[in-house]
Amino acid sequence: MNLKMKYSCLILLVFTFSASHGAVDFGFAGDILTSTGNILKSVISKSLKLNQSPDDFFEEFKNILIGYPFEPGFMFVSTLCSIVVSEENIKPRIRPSIEKMNYVLKTKDRNISVPLNDPVELWSLDDFNRDWPTVIMVTGWTTNISEGTAADSIYDAYECRGNVNFVLIDTAGFVDTIYSWAAFNTEEIGNILADSLAILTESEYDMENITLIGHSLGAQICGSAGRNFYNKTNKLLPKIIGLDPANPCFDMGESLTGLYRGDADFVIVLHSNPGIFGKADPLGDIDFYVNGLRPKAPGCFTITCSHGRAVEYYAESVYPGNEHNFMAVKCNSLSALEQNSCKGIPIPMGYATPTNVKGNYFLKVNKKSPYGKNSTKNFVPICQVFNDSMSYN
Template identity: 50%
Template sequence: MKKFLIFCVSFLLAKECSCLLDTLGSLGIGKNGTSPLEKFNPKDLAGATKDAVIGIGKQIPDSIPSPETIFSFGKNMLAGLPVEVAFDVINQACSATLSQKQVKPKYLPELASMNFQLRTCRGNFFIPMNSPVSLLTHPAFDTSKDTAILVTGWFSNVNSTMENDALETVWEAYKCRGDINFVAMDTGAYVDSLYTWSAFNTDEIGRLIAEGLVEMLKAYPKEKIHLIGHSLGAHIVGAIGRYYSDLTSELLPRITGLDPASPCFNEGENLNMLARGDAVFVDVIHSNSGVLGKKDPVGDVDFYPNGVAPLPPGCLTITCAHARAWEFFAETVYPGNGNAFLATKCNSITAYNSNKCPGKRIPMGIDCPNNAKGNFFLRTNRSRPFGLHSLKESEIVCSRCEHTTTA
């Protein structure tokens, strides 16, 4: 294949050079004449052509797509892109409806019906969100540790029994890590109804939670808080950050968005979405770009595993692709796995695959540096472990359970 491509390129270049020389000759260029280009030397062109052919020959191995790349492209052309087009139509229809203020949620959020769910290796404990200080005084909450707060997406709340649900998967990783308080937001039925109602509720839920955090963070350093949201949950944590800033004139330290929901959320329209500026540092992982998840960059740093495509390797459905974001993040939480996904700042996955992005690699996920800026690309495996640099399951050592309370 390489020799064939070099031959084709050489033939085409030689033909173009021959035609150019004939043309130059007919104009008297390169001969003893009065042309301003009389210093032109055809041998120089021949030498440059030779150098170009050699350079192209060296570049061709990087330019030939691998069988996996060809399969991924074909899969996205046949399955992913038609779905992307369909969801773009849905998104436009949703935007038009919202702009006319025709959508009103059936259930308006009430703080009294929402809870913090503190998870420990000894059990799960519900603390009313309208009594946030009770979370800090709970015997299972360790005020010396940092706190990760997770908000999941549509039809995926704390009562979900779905296998491999986002909450369960992320919690298992934090439980193994053992050095962080893990809190899930129980948003009740407010993101469990008709999608447009749920989307409409994200801003109000964020406002209510932010009010609770203001009280909680009077007795707990805000620098210890890390907000994480998947899908609709990503927009909820964005709203939390914005309202917290409005209420305190301060920013929370970090928000991580896991494939922020795309339908109905567009910049400059009625529904506010997660955006850079909602926290000191906003990092985003995209896994179902242009369908269920946002395609455009929205954070300080945006990661595009396997490129800006609807379906990553190993997925044939959009729900599988949408879930990859939290699966990727959870994998990085396990002890020793912070560098499981190393990404490079780049313009596209094609440039990344061709080794045309020589910048420093940074970790995607929990250990992402908070000074990272721009769009980063990387490759992943088709199945667990997804990270190219992940530890094997047998190599991961989980911490011992330190909680003794049975409250």
């Protein structure tokens, strides 16, 4: 899309947005032009100050028209849900039934399902290599393992590295019900996962080899698993990676607190849809704000797309040779980053994030794959299975 077409689209979008929000009266063309002009003037002024490209300019407008209007509504829903949950006035109509849920150990040749209430069977499988690290992935609301997407994209990346036990949790629809019921279920499912991990570590499996990864509600389940594991064993899991942890219903100090620093020895959080489907608050030891606090990810036209981008960003960082695709700088805002006011040492976001750093880090990404600004142009993932003698970080 050339610059002329983009500006034409922007004017049309502002026109529609202003009308739908009562900012203009179609009986007065002058009001329409004034409203449109004021918005355009503000954004163009900022764009010129930051020397933004037409693409950046267009992305800024999409955030104004597509992303930001959702934030007040989601804030209200989240607050209301948190109050109701804390008062214990309602209970989920559908509660987890452990006998219907499964672990799925993914291998190159097959997927092996084991009931969640029989973790000993899982850890005893011939296909579970006790000398390898174990990654446990928990998907979010309406993204279960049968649909692929989040789970498969991250598995493919880890399988490309080789020498890893990759386990998914099949929640059998218990996080695919009405959202408020699903939110209730995260704590209980997390407790079940904690029991299984306690059994694994008691069998002399090295706890330092365990990593939990969760997307959306799955990230909140991982937080629950980490807290409950500590309560059962008095030990902290080494690492939890939260990919855009779910926002609605999860407020600190209420019944559903969700993932937070302290749930593992090191908690990493990637934010891609802050303030809407994903939490905007810093939650981990280190929080990465992709495109700052803007709720719409570059290249996305929906908030659902933006919420899922955290998974794609992380998966890209796992592929061998792409560990440093996403370089972030400790900063207070995206604007400060764009003005080169953040002078810290850049660190990689995702697979290679060092565990000795803390704070809020900001970065920008590309609109399409490869998303990392530091990636090789025209990147195509090429799998290379590491030799057994090579280390897994």
